[in-house]
Structure formats: structure tokens, C-alpha cells
Amino acid sequence: MALFSDPAVGIDDPMLRRAFGLAERGRGTASPNPLVGCVLVSDGAVVGEGFHAQAGGPHAEVVALEAAGDRARGAHAYVTLEPCTHFGKTPPCVDRMLSAGIAEVTIGMRDPNPEVSGCGAEALAAAGVTVNWAADPGPFETQNEAWLLRLRLGRxxxxxxxxxxxxxxxxxxxxxxxxxxxxxxxxxxxxxxxxxxxxxxxxxxxxxxxxxxxxxxxxxxxxxxxxxxxxxxxxxxxxxxxxxxxxxxxxxxxxxxxxxxxxxxxxxxxxxxxxxxxxxxxxxxxxxxxxxxxxxxxxxxxxxxxxxxxxxxxxxxxxxxxxxxxxxxxxxxxxxxxGCADAEGQDLxxxxxxxxxxxxxxxxxxxxxxxxxxxxxxxxxxx
Ligand SMILES: NC(=O)c1ccc[n+]([C@@H]2O[C@H](COP(=O)([O-])OP(=O)(O)OC[C@H]3O[C@@H](n4cnc5c(N)ncnc54)[C@H](OP(=O)(O)O)[C@@H]3O)[C@@H](O)[C@H]2O)c1
The missing domain is CATH 3.40.430.10 (Dihydrofolate Reductase, subunit A)
Incomplete structure (x- = not known):
């Protein structure tokens, strides 16, 4: 969490930056899930957007798709984290995106879970959706560093x-x-x-x-x-x-x-x-x-x-x-x-x-x- 600087400054794509800002709105409440934001763009206009607010609640993609309704058909989805293909507390986002007719997806970072990493992107591509990745996943990984650390270390x-x-x-x-x-x-x-x-x-x-x-x-x-x-x-x-x-x-x-x-x-x-x-x-x-x-x-x-x-x-x-x-x-x-720095084996x-x-x-x-x-x-x- 940056106190004095803009953590989105390294994100060149304005729509991905907007999705990043939306994801931030779940900070503090999305846990144990990751922060995720999604923006849907059609003919150059934002037709839907959303973020993941809390575990058990709808995923960012679903909130955005529901906001867009029919305007999601043929739209470009910008999403900060690779969409999921698995059934958790809610159905897979990839299925929802495909049935809504999303034509192109730009993703901030891969899902790190080895069992699902890359699967969302592959499933979208296999269905004919154009899949792009952010030039630099760094800001998205930093945004979700707490979630990533808990998955890796269990604390x-x-x-x-x-x-x-x-x-x-x-x-x-x-x-x-x-x-x-x-x-x-x-x-x-x-x-x-x-x-x-x-x-x-x-x-x-x-x-x-x-x-x-x-x-x-x-x-x-x-x-x-x-x-x-x-x-x-x-x-x-x-x-x-x-x-x-x-x-x-x-x-x-x-x-x-x-x-x-x-x-x-x-x-x-x-x-x-x-x-x-x-x-x-x-x-x-x-x-x-x-x-x-x-x-x-x-x-x-x-x-x-x-x-x-x-x-x-x-x-x-x-x-x-x-x-x-x-x-x-x-x-x-x-x-x-x-305690004492030296006696405790701590040095400078x-x-x-x-x-x-x-x-x-x-x-x-x-x-x-x-x-x-x-x-x-x-x-x-x-x-
Ligand atoms: N300036 C600041 O930012 C700040 C912030 C907080 C507090 N304070 C001040 O700090 C003072 C209190 O400090 P403190 O040292 O007495 O208490 P502390 O560091 O706040 O907390 C110690 C407590 O943590 C528990 N604890 C759990 N696991 C522990 C572990 N592995 N190692 C150590 N403790 C563990 C202990 O439980 P057990 O009792 O069961 O051992 C103990 O009650 C107060 O004067 C307060 O005003 C200042």
C-alpha cells in the first residue's frame, strides 16, 4: 500500500489503470480473496465496470457484465487478474464472459495458483477471444501482494x-x-x-x-x-x-x-x-x-x-x-x-x-x- 505515491503510475493502459483503481475499492473487505477490478469497453466507451467487494459476493467480471447487459456483446474486457475457470463460491467467470459475447480481454496478471494459472486465458483464447497481457504485471502483483504472500507462505x-x-x-x-x-x-x-x-x-x-x-x-x-x-x-x-x-x-x-x-x-x-x-x-x-x-x-x-x-x-x-x-x-x-543487538545475534x-x-x-x-x-x-x- 503506497502512502505517498500513486501505485498505478506504471500502468500505461488507461483502461487497465481504471480497472486497477476499481480493484482498490475491495481493499480490506475482499480477503481472503484477491483484489480484482474489471472494465468493459465497447466502441470506445465504458459500458460496464465492477470490482470484487467480498468473498462469496460476485466477482468483478460478473459485476461489470451485469452492469453492461447486452452492451457486453463484442466488448473488450480489461481485468486486473486472470479470470477464473473453476467453481468456487460462484461459477467460473470465463463461462460468463463467453456467454456474454466478450471479444477481447486484456489481463493484468496471471492467477498464481499452479492448478489454474493460464487456464482462464487459454479457455478464452480457445473460444476465439483475443487475449492480451499487461506489458508489466508488477503493479498488479504489488496490489495483490498480501493475497500472493498468504497463498505462498500460509500467513x-x-x-x-x-x-x-x-x-x-x-x-x-x-x-x-x-x-x-x-x-x-x-x-x-x-x-x-x-x-x-x-x-x-x-x-x-x-x-x-x-x-x-x-x-x-x-x-x-x-x-x-x-x-x-x-x-x-x-x-x-x-x-x-x-x-x-x-x-x-x-x-x-x-x-x-x-x-x-x-x-x-x-x-x-x-x-x-x-x-x-x-x-x-x-x-x-x-x-x-x-x-x-x-x-x-x-x-x-x-x-x-x-x-x-x-x-x-x-x-x-x-x-x-x-x-x-x-x-x-x-x-x-x-x-x-x-534485548541487545549483539547478544541476540542481530548485527547492524x-x-x-x-x-x-x-x-x-x-x-x-x-x-x-x-x-x-x-x-x-x-x-x-x-x-
Ligand atoms: N508507540 C506505539 O506505536 C505503540 C503501539 C502499541 C503499544 N504501545 C505501548 O507499548 C506498551 C505495551 O507494550 P508491551 O511490550 O507491554 O506489549 P505488546 O508488545 O503490545 O504486546 C505484548 C503482548 O502480546 C502477546 N504476545 C503474543 N505472542 C507473543 C510473542 N510471540 N511475543 C511477545 N508477545 C506476544 C503477549 O501475550 P502474553 O501476555 O500472553 O505473553 C503480550 O500480552 C504500552 O505502553 C503501549 O502504550 C506503543
Whole structure:
């Protein structure tokens, strides 16, 4: 997700770019499915368009075909992901496109699933449809990087956000709720939350900060969609009276290890939370796999020092968004990374590198990514 630059800038074809923009509208809701957008063009005019909004709902191609009706006959379909040929929760899109009389298709990227990759394009071509591919699948693969990563690794894409003082502290004192960043930081947090499938915090942060983890606008009004909220714990059980468990704030899931006491987790179920368990010996990997198996392609982790350190050590951070405010904390504030770099076998060789930087009102924002990922997103400012 680009905070300061246009992720569609590398897409030359204007209709594919339009389809890319439509696909974005499913961000946060399409999971565990991919983001897909589709535009139908006939005689130079857009006759139908659509995106995949949620799993179980119609695919982008079907939404576009229904919007176009008879005007789909002979049309050119621009679709960000190769149309499917298999029966899932809905019938194959290729069949729908053929029966609607689509004459030409331009596709952003292949379906990576080895059993179906290329099949959609082949079936269309075999039926006489002209099939073209985007000159560069890169932007489409980046758009669906979370889905692709979950298919490949069986865990969600992990985006971590931390707010830090200028001297690098995530709180003004240990185990104390601290307001570190200003309006710019809040704006970035709300943007990241609004585009996340799920927001994750540690149980300890629930007990210290008692956050709501909602999405709110500048006037503090609650957004229409609340992402799923997930509380991670190993053995502790969060307080069922915590704000995060308020029923009117959307779904809340507690992901606890099998070393947590079932009796201690029971009150959480009574206040409407769902509890997922994983094997304690599997650590964070087990917790993340349980989240992915629950249909989540990506998570936004608002991490305190313990969770941050665990995610860092296990190399689970796919993207790190650091929001830095202008104030100092000093020695009372805990460090973000718990432990000693050398003693833990960590050296100063970079693991992440900066890909975007910008200013959000009075706060500085830097986005970091794994070194083996593509760099190159720009600079700018938000808010
Ligand atoms: N500046 C920021 O961006 C930011 C964001 C969040 C929080 N904070 C601050 O951070 C402080 C809380 O930090 P914290 O270090 O106490 O808590 P934390 O890092 O937020 O979360 C630790 C919690 O995560 C659970 N957990 C699950 N798997 C874990 C694993 N593999 N390793 C470590 N923990 C795991 C732990 O469960 P068990 O208890 O069962 O072990 C523990 O309750 C507060 O002062 C809060 O204000 C700052």
C-alpha cells in the first residue's frame, strides 16, 4: 500500500489503470480473496465496470457484465487478474464472459495458483477471444501482494505501525498510555486501519492503552466499516471489559495459545469475542497461521515493544510504518526493541530499507520494507 505515491503510475493502459483503481475499492473487505477490478469497453466507451467487494459476493467480471447487459456483446474486457475457470463460491467467470459475447480481454496478471494459472486465458483464447497481457504485471502483483504472500507462505502480510518519539521511544514511560504523535500520525493510523483487513494488538497493549481500534474521521465519527480487531496473547487473557470487546465496534477475535487457560478465555466468548487457538510451541508463526486460516490476507499490527521484538526476531515484518513526532521521551520511555543487538545475534546489517518517506502535518512518516522487495516508491506528504 503506497502512502505517498500513486501505485498505478506504471500502468500505461488507461483502461487497465481504471480497472486497477476499481480493484482498490475491495481493499480490506475482499480477503481472503484477491483484489480484482474489471472494465468493459465497447466502441470506445465504458459500458460496464465492477470490482470484487467480498468473498462469496460476485466477482468483478460478473459485476461489470451485469452492469453492461447486452452492451457486453463484442466488448473488450480489461481485468486486473486472470479470470477464473473453476467453481468456487460462484461459477467460473470465463463461462460468463463467453456467454456474454466478450471479444477481447486484456489481463493484468496471471492467477498464481499452479492448478489454474493460464487456464482462464487459454479457455478464452480457445473460444476465439483475443487475449492480451499487461506489458508489466508488477503493479498488479504489488496490489495483490498480501493475497500472493498468504497463498505462498500460509500467513498474512504483516504491516507494523509504530509511533515513536524523536529519540525512538514508543511510550513516555513503561506500561503507560502515551500520546506520542499529533494530527498527522492520527491521520496515517486511520488510513492504515481503514485499508486493513484486520488490526492486531498485543494483550498487554489492551490492558495498558485500552484502545478501541476503530476507524474515525477528522470529526471523530465512526467509519462505515470497522476492520476485524484481533488481540494476540500467549497465556494471558485480556480483560473482557476492555473497549476492544464493545459489541458495536465490529468483530473482535482473540488469538491465544493452547497454554492459555480455557476458563480465563470463557468470559471473552460471553462478551461476543471469537477465540482462535494455536500451539504454544509454534509461537508467532502459529498465531499468524491461525489468522490466515481464518480468512485474513493482511494485518496491521500496532505493536508495543514485546510484540515488535518478537515480530522482528522472527522476520515477520513485511512492511514497517514508523511515525515520528518531534518530542523527546528520555530514559523513562522503554526502547522499541527489547534485548541487545549483539547478544541476540542481530548485527547492524539492514534487514529493512526505506521505500517511502513523507510528512503528515507535524509528524514524519517512513515506510520500510524487506530488503529483497522492490524499492522505489516516492516521497510526498499527506494530511
Ligand atoms: N508507540 C506505539 O506505536 C505503540 C503501539 C502499541 C503499544 N504501545 C505501548 O507499548 C506498551 C505495551 O507494550 P508491551 O511490550 O507491554 O506489549 P505488546 O508488545 O503490545 O504486546 C505484548 C503482548 O502480546 C502477546 N504476545 C503474543 N505472542 C507473543 C510473542 N510471540 N511475543 C511477545 N508477545 C506476544 C503477549 O501475550 P502474553 O501476555 O500472553 O505473553 C503480550 O500480552 C504500552 O505502553 C503501549 O502504550 C506503543
Amino acid at each position: 498474512p502480510f504483516v504491516r507494523v505501525k509504530v509511533a515513536l518519539t524523536l529519540d525512538g521511544r514508543p511510550a513516555l514511560a513503561a506500561r503507560r498510555r502515551s500520546k506520542i504523535t499529533g494530527a498527522g500520525g492520527r491521520h496515517v493510523t486511520m488510513r492504515l486501519r481503514s485499508e486493513a483487513t484486520a488490526i492486531v494488538v498485543g494483550a498487554s497493549t489492551v490492558s495498558v492503552d485500552d484502545p478501541e481500534l476503530t476507524v474515525r474521521d477528522e470529526n471523530d465519527a465512526l467509519a462505515e466499516r470497522s476492520p476485524r480487531r484481533i488481540v494476540l496473547s500467549r497465556t494471558s487473557a485480556p480483560n473482557p471489559r476492555a473497549c476492544v470487546f464493545s459489541a458495536d465496534r465490529g468483530e473482535c477475535v482473540v488469538v491465544a495459545s493452547d497454554a492459555a487457560s480455557p476458563a480465563a478465555l470463557e468470559p471473552l466468548v460471553r462478551v461476543g469475542a471469537r477465540v482462535l487457538t494455536y500451539a504454544y510451541r509454534d509461537g508467532l508463526s502459529g498465531a499468524l497461521r491461525a489468522i490466515a486460516a481464518d480468512g485474513v490476507n493482511d494485518v496491521l499490527v500496532e505493536a508495543g515493544p514485546s510484540l515488535f521484538t518478537a515480530l522482528w526476531r522472527d522476520r515477520f515484518i513485511d512492511e514497517l510504518v514508523v511515525v515520528t513526532a518531534g518530542g523527546m521521551s528520555g530514559n523513562a520511555g522503554p526502547p522499541l526493541f527489547l 546489517a539492514p534487514v529493512l530499507h526505506p521505500v517511502e518517506t513523507g510528512i503528515a502535518q507535524g509528524d514524519a512518516v517512513t515506510v520500510w520494507r524487506q530488503l529483497d522487495q522492490e524499492p522505489g516508491l516516492g516521497k510526498g506528504s499527506v494530511g
